[in-house]
Amino acid sequence: MNIKTSEFKVPEGIAVDLSRLPTQVEPVYRSKKEYKELLAEQVAALSAQQQLQYADNSHSLLLIFQAMDAAGKDGVIKHVMSGVNPQGCQVFSFKHPSAQELDHDFLWRTTQCLPERGRIGIFNRSYYEEVLIVRVHPEILKNQKLPDSLLNDDAIWPNRYKSIVDFEQHMHRNGTKVIKFFLHLSKDEQRKRFIDRIDQPEKNWKFTIADINERQHWDDYMRAYESCLSATSTECSPWYVVPADDKKNARLIVSQVILDAYKDMDMKYPETSEERRQELLSIREQLIND
Structure with a gap:
């Protein structure tokens, strides 16, 4: 499989x-059968890398997924990470903040969920909601109890971008690699997926009136995403804009981006000293003769 992930990376x-x-590109698979084979290979490779990461115990990996409704975030997480040991991976989904969370700065609630060394953390939505939905619906800021002097529209968004970039650089300096995915869905494809959720009773639970209400703000969201991606994609914590109209292709692209990121981590299994090796051989001999 030949995927040039650099084509989807947002340069700093x-x-x-x-x-x-594009919201759709030429697929890297030729059939459903080949897609399953390619994904299985990617999942196996990811599982091996995560095991190495756990043994090395010096790096953590944070994967952030942002997208419009019905873009396939849940499906990407489910399929791409299906082979990773659950002990080495945690998924957090961030929705409306609680009263306690609103009493802290906007990075507080997600900071508590950062992955430990040797593990993968996955954020299904994240602190980026604070420069996306909050920017599209600025009335949300009223609930955040910020001083009036900080609510200047010309300052608050650049200031939040800076806080995010500084935070991600801090994580990078402490061994956490951050990779961010924006699943780029077309408005027409979203409409088709919404209709599908209505037409299939087993998918009705996925659809709410709020989804349609947010769709009315499509152009506002695109402008918010453009501003966010432009301001917060850095060399150490890049954004990838993944064409999402083809769910299968999006999963293969995401998995390859993660595998490429692992290559830069310089991980290795702990070496065994000669003394330890002799101890293990002695124990082995005892077990054989037991």
Whole structure:
């Protein structure tokens, strides 16, 4: 499988125009059968890398997924991470903040969920909601009890971008690699998926009136995403804009991005000293003669 993940990476300092980025590209698989085979290979490779990461115990990996409704975040997480040992991976989904969370800064609730060394953390939505949905619905800021002097529209978003970039650089300096995915779904494909959720009774639970209400703000969300991606994609914590109209292809792209990230971690299994090796051989001899 040949996926050039650099094609989807947002370079640092580049102004993003989502209307110029594809929501669908030529698939890397030729059939459903080949897709399953390729995904199985990727999942097995990820499982091996996560085992090495756990043994090395010096790096953690944080994967952040952001997207419009019905873009397939849950499916990507489910399929791509299906082979990873549950003990080495944690998934957190962030929805409306609680009263306690609103009494802290906007990074507080997610900071508590950062992955430990040797583990993978997955954020299904994240602190980026604070510069996305909050920007589209600025009335949410009223519940965050911020001083009036900080609510200047010209300052609050650049300040939050800076806080996020500084936070991610801090994580990078302490051994946590952050990779961020925006699943780029077309408005037409979202409409089709919403209709599918209505037409299939077993999918009705996935659809709410709130989904339609948010769809009315599509253009506002695209502008918020463009601003966010432009301001917060860095060399150490990059954004990847993944075409999401084809769910299968999106999963293969995401899995390859993660595998490429592992290559940069310089991980290794702990070496065994000669003294320890002799001890193990002695124990082995005892077990044989037991």
